[in-house]
Amino acid sequence: MNGPHDLGGQMGFGPVAPETDEPYFHAAWEKRALGVTLTAGAMGAWNIDESRHARESLHPADYYASSYYEIWIKALEVLLKRHGFVSERDLTAGKAVDPAATPKRLLKAENVPAVLAKGGPCDRPVAAPARFKAGDLVRTKTFHPTGHTRLPRYARGKQGIIEAVRDGFVFPDSNAPGHGENPQWVYTVAFTGGEIWGEGADPTLTVSIDAWESYLEPA
Amino acid sequence: MAHDHDHDHDNELDPFAARVRALETILTQKGLIDPAAIDVIVDTYETKIGPRNGARVVAKAWADADFAAWLKRDATAAIGSLGYTGRQGEHMQAVFNSDETHNLVVCTLCSCYPWSVLGLPPVWYKAPPYRSRAVIDPRGVLEEFGLTLPAAKKIRVWDSTAELRYLVVPMRPENAEGWSEERLADLVTRDAMIGTALAREPA
Numbered sequence: 539m540n541g542p543h544d545l546g547g548q549m550g551f552g553p554v555a556p557e558t559d560e561p562y563f564h565a566a567w568e569k570r571a572l573g574v575t576l577t578a579g580a581m582g583a584w585n586i587d588e589s590r591h592a593r594e595s596l597h598p599a600d601y602y603a604s605s606y607y608e609i610w611i612k613a614l615e616v617l618l619k620r621h622g623f624v625s626e627r628d629l630t631a632g633k634a635v636d637p638a639a640t641p642k643r644l645l646k647a648e649n650v651p652a653v654l655a656k657g658g659p660c661d662r663p664v665a666a667p668a669r670f671k672a673g674d675l676v677r678t679k680t681f682h683p684t685g686h687t688r689l690p691r692y693a694r695g696k697q698g699i700i701e702a703v704r705d706g707f708v709f710p711d712s713n714a715p716g717h718g719e720n721p722q723w724v725y726t727v728a729f730t731g732g733e734i735w736g737e738g739a740d741p742t743l744t745v746s747i748d749a750w751e752s753y754l755e756p757a
Numbered sequence: 758m759a760h761d762h763d764h765d766h767d768n769e770l771d772p773f774a775a776r777v778r779a780l781e782t783i784l785t786q787k788g789l790i791d792p793a794a795i796d797v798i799v800d801t802y803e804t805k806i807g808p809r810n811g812a813r814v815v816a817k818a819w820a821d822a823d824f825a826a827w828l829k830r831d832a833t834a835a836i837g838s839l840g841y842t843g844r845q846g847e848h849m850q851a852v853f854n855s856d857e858t859h860n861l862v863v864c865t866l867c868s869c870y871p872w873s874v875l876g877l878p879p880v881w882y883k884a885p886p887y888r889s890r891a892v893i894d895p896r897g898v899l900e901e902f903g904l905t906l907p908a909a910k911k912i913r914v915w916d917s918t919a920e921l922r923y924l925v926v927p928m929r930p931e932n933a934e935g936w937s938e939e940r941l942a943d944l945v946t947r948d949a950m951i952g953t954a955l956a957r958e959p960a
Contacts, residue, residue, distance in 0.1 A: 546865035546892045546916065551885040554901045556953070560879050562803055567774035572802070572877070573795025574781050581789060590867055606868060606883040611777055624783055632779040634786035647793035654801060657843040657873075660920040688918045690865050692892065705848070707920055724919050735893055742911045745892050748919030 539591075539684055542598035546692040547735070571607040575614050580653065581641035583621040586660075587714035591686035592616045662721035664706030668751070670725055674700040675757035678727070678749065686714035689753045693745075697757045698729040701746060709750055722751040807876035810841045811924055812945035814874055815956075816938040818851070819929040829853065832924065836874060846873020846922055852915060853926045854952075859910055860925045861899070861952035863891035864917040871922035875947055882951065892916060902953040925949065927956040 545551075563569050579589065592613035594601075601609060618624035622639035645653060670676060680695035681687075688710050704726060708719040731743030784790040814836050818825040827835040832849035836842075849871060852860040864870065865888050870878040881887050890898050895912050899905070906912065915923045927949040933941060936959075948954035 543866055545885055545888040548885070548889040551889050554881050554884075554886045554890070554898055556881050556902055556948075557879070560881075562807075562877055563799075564880070565771070565774065567771070567777045569799040570781055570795060571777050573798045574777065574784065574790065576798050577790040577794050578784060580794075593867065602885065606880070608773060611773075611780065615780065618780075618784075623787070623789055624780075628783045629779065632775075632782065634783050638787040638789060641789055644789070644791065645794050646791050647797045650794050650797040650801065653844075654798070654806075655843040657845065657847040659847040661848060688866060690916065690918060692865075693916075704919075704921060724921075726921075728913075740894070740896060740912065742909070743895065743914065744911065745914045745916060747916045748921050750919070 539594065539686065540682055540691060541594040542596070542601035543594035544691050546690045568607045571611050575610045577645050578614055578618065578623075580643060580645035581623070582643050583623070583639070583641060584617050585708075585713055586658065587686055587708070587710040588716070589613060589617060590710070591714040592620075594686070660708045661705045662708055662719060664721050664723055668703050668723045668725075670700045670703065670723075670751070670754065670756075672700055672702055676700055676725075676727060676754040677757040679753050679755065683711065685711065687711045689749060690747065692734055693727075693729065693747050693749075696729050696733050698727040698733070698746075700725050701728045702726040704748065707750070709752070711750075711752075724748050724750055725754065727754065802872075802877050806841075806872065808874075808945075808947035808950065809942070810839075810876070811871070811874035811947070811950045812942040813839060813938065814841065814851075814924065815926050815945045815950065816941035818926055819941055820936075820938050825853075825926075828926070836924075841873045843873050845869070846871050848921050849874070849924060850915075850921050851924045851926050852913070854928045854955075856928075857911055858913050859906055859952065860923075861891060861895050861912065861914045862917065862923040862925060863888060863914060865889070865892055866916075866918060869917035869920075869922065871924050873922075874924055875950060879947070899953060902948065904954055925952040927954075930956050930958050933959045 593609050625636040627635045677697050704724040706721040707724045709722050712720040726746050727749045728744050728746040731739035785792050818828050828851045832851040836849050868883040892914050944957040949956045
């Protein structure tokens, strides 16, 4: 979707303002926000693509007014309600009022190190051979899907070169709405700054994205 | 940001802190999460997984040509050999700065970041100014970090749009010949491994 998250090339947000010796957390609640998000995700009710889509589906005004941990928590409330774990009445009361769906898993403290060390690999076998090879010229699709996609707007309809064939990966556009993993080949595609930004582009700039095969056509 | 915190503790009057606490309470009461698991997660990313991991990877690549070649070929395995695996580091790529090219990593769409080697991302990495400008005006962004690249230097921006996670291997500073990997690692900052800085010069 052409949501507030798709930020590449947008203007007006001001300077980056890096912090010197930035702490890992800027308030105690951010620690709990990180942990609640990860432990709730570990229930296994939604995948990473659905959670990303929940974040980018926040109203743009809300998205831009929120810090990243605030975005996580707001999206988490949506996911918990969608999957029957938390009700509006629970949230209003600030305590458990309604019964909850049964999760697939409960992440116990003693299992955290192993779960974090394992992660959640997203590479999957793809039966078909890769359509493209390194050095091929390709053009990215021009499309505006209303659902989740990982092809940023700034890189749509652009000609680039396949720099590397990576691996088969879960296809987010299909996985986010629960339509299955449907893995595809992923490629690193490089574009000149001029191809993407046109007039006034930095002539020394190359930008690359990692693109699923169905985002690409031969150029 | 809507909520700038100039204090490092929760304040009961902070509505967002209350909102997070309520959510944790509800999930705990329903038996859906283990609050002790949250403590372990926080401790892991405060004390165990951070940019020192990545610095050791870079230092080893500087000191050991065979490791550097492995890192270039199969970063996930090379990094895993040092014990750094797992969440948001499942599919690693290492990109090497050179005399010709400077590398910069961004996630324009969200906050993708190589947690296994750099830990949790800084706020600026996740915020709109960096995410919007890194791909269109990387030199301007780097200037804000105090880094001015030579005009002829090529800039390569890696937008982390899929599940690959990128680690920049900065150029090894001169005047650090014969240094141990442990000492070399002190020259490798988090920002140098994102690409918003160079490695430190030896004092």
